[in-house]
Amino acid sequence: MAAAQAVPDPAGAERPPEKPVQAEAAQPAPAPPEKPAEAAEEAADDAVDATLPVARPDSTPAEPPADGPEAEAGAEPEPEASTTPPDDPKPVGRLIPPEETAAPEPPAEPKGPPVRETLRESDFDYAACLLALHDLGSVYEEIATISQPDQRDCGIARPIRVTEILPGIALQGGAAMRCDTARSLGFWMRDFVRPAVARLPDAPRLSGVQLGTTYDCRGRVGGEAEAEAKLSEHAFGNAIDISAFTFHDGPPLPVEPRQDSGDLVESFQRAVRGAACLEFTTVLGPGSNASHNDHLHLDIAARNGGWRLCQ
Template sequence: MRTRAVLTPALTLAVMAWAAGAAAQDERPPLRPTPPDTTGQMQGPPAPPSPSAALVGVDAPEDDQDFAACRLALSLLGTSYTLLPPQSDADDPDCGMARPLQVRQIIPGVPLSGEPVMRCDTVRALGFWTRDFLRPAAALLDDAPRLSGIQTGPGYTCRARIGTGADQPKQSEHAYGSAIDIAGFEFDDGSVIAVEPRTDSGSQEESFQRAARGTACLLFTTVLGPGANAAHDNHLHLDLASRNGGWRLCE
């Protein structure tokens, strides 16, 4: 014979209390991830809400979770930067950045001379490149000088690509803050290795430039420098352009 459970008054009250609590829980606003604490590194106001995609041209802005994860990586790298207001260009709606960062020091002891403005993921790639490849390569030079600075050109700037020869060139990755130009490398002994055309001289300067250029291709999707075209004879252009199939352009 089938039996039914009988609720006692105390059990009835307990079930009613549980149901009321569950209903209240359903009415609570969803929890949002807490941005990482970058005290001592980041300066400026907290990250603004994600603006519309129109503000940053054809590049979608980072979502809150990705941006928080990127800032955490910068904190671990020791990057010193300032979070700026969104950037846009009234004359060109295809230019702009939702959450621009102006970088003073990419890793401890390595300032960027131009204090360029970039997207967070561009800064992160530059930081890993500097820490994991440039600084160890510098230690292999004669007398093991320490990398003490990187000479940088612009990060964010609203313009089309240069040096392509096309009648209607596409928008540059600089227009989205996804690119950075590197003009030279400074060392604590006062020496500088400038990015310039080199002709198989076998010098350490040539070897360092080649190492810098080659390893940049592991972190950036575009690397252009001397020999790619005349527009890049005096600097390395590094960017994070997205291409089908994950294809990279390293010249």
């Protein structure tokens, strides 16, 4: 290569020869100094913090979005309902009980058959009872079933009408009743009343009895309001009331209070009244209550254990 010649300076001075320009090799950029371990951890924390929602001072920290379509779409979670009570709550009125608003329910229909049907005798028992009346010499007739349109339980399923309970001993006006009632009445008259009459002064002959209530669809009387009382045994043909005993040759002997009279008439009334409890399950009379001061009430009401009411 030719040596570089000096170029004359326009001012007459010589310049030193220029050095040849050589292409400099490209030097790599200096690597940034390595961060210490603490700086690396801070950088990692900054990266994580950048992905978390910013907490506001007046709200609770936001929960991360749940997995699902809303999270994938970037939907924000709904704010929770506030549990703070309102500043001005509305007044609460009186709670109306259901029984004040609900329509009254109709009365429940009675269950089971009417009482008169539960007392219906079987064919065998009915035939046996009629045979007993035949042996007693009773005068009677079988009549149609008795029922009440306005009271389902009242009535007699197999009634009979008795005019003479024993031969020559009449039931004044006749009386409808169940056969079982007539049979008990016949046994009482035959075994106790007629023999007791023979012990009265002058031994009168019994001709019959004057009757009070026989069959009657009504409530019990004596100690209960009739409108609220249970049905009387009269309503089923189970009861008969006797107000006086009549004789062929003398005045009637009424049933009435005879306390401490000390005569045979008082003894007769006490005797036949007490003996009635051997045939009937209920016997009431003078002294039981005001409603029974003028008659003997006799009935065959069924009670548990064979218990009897004799007053």
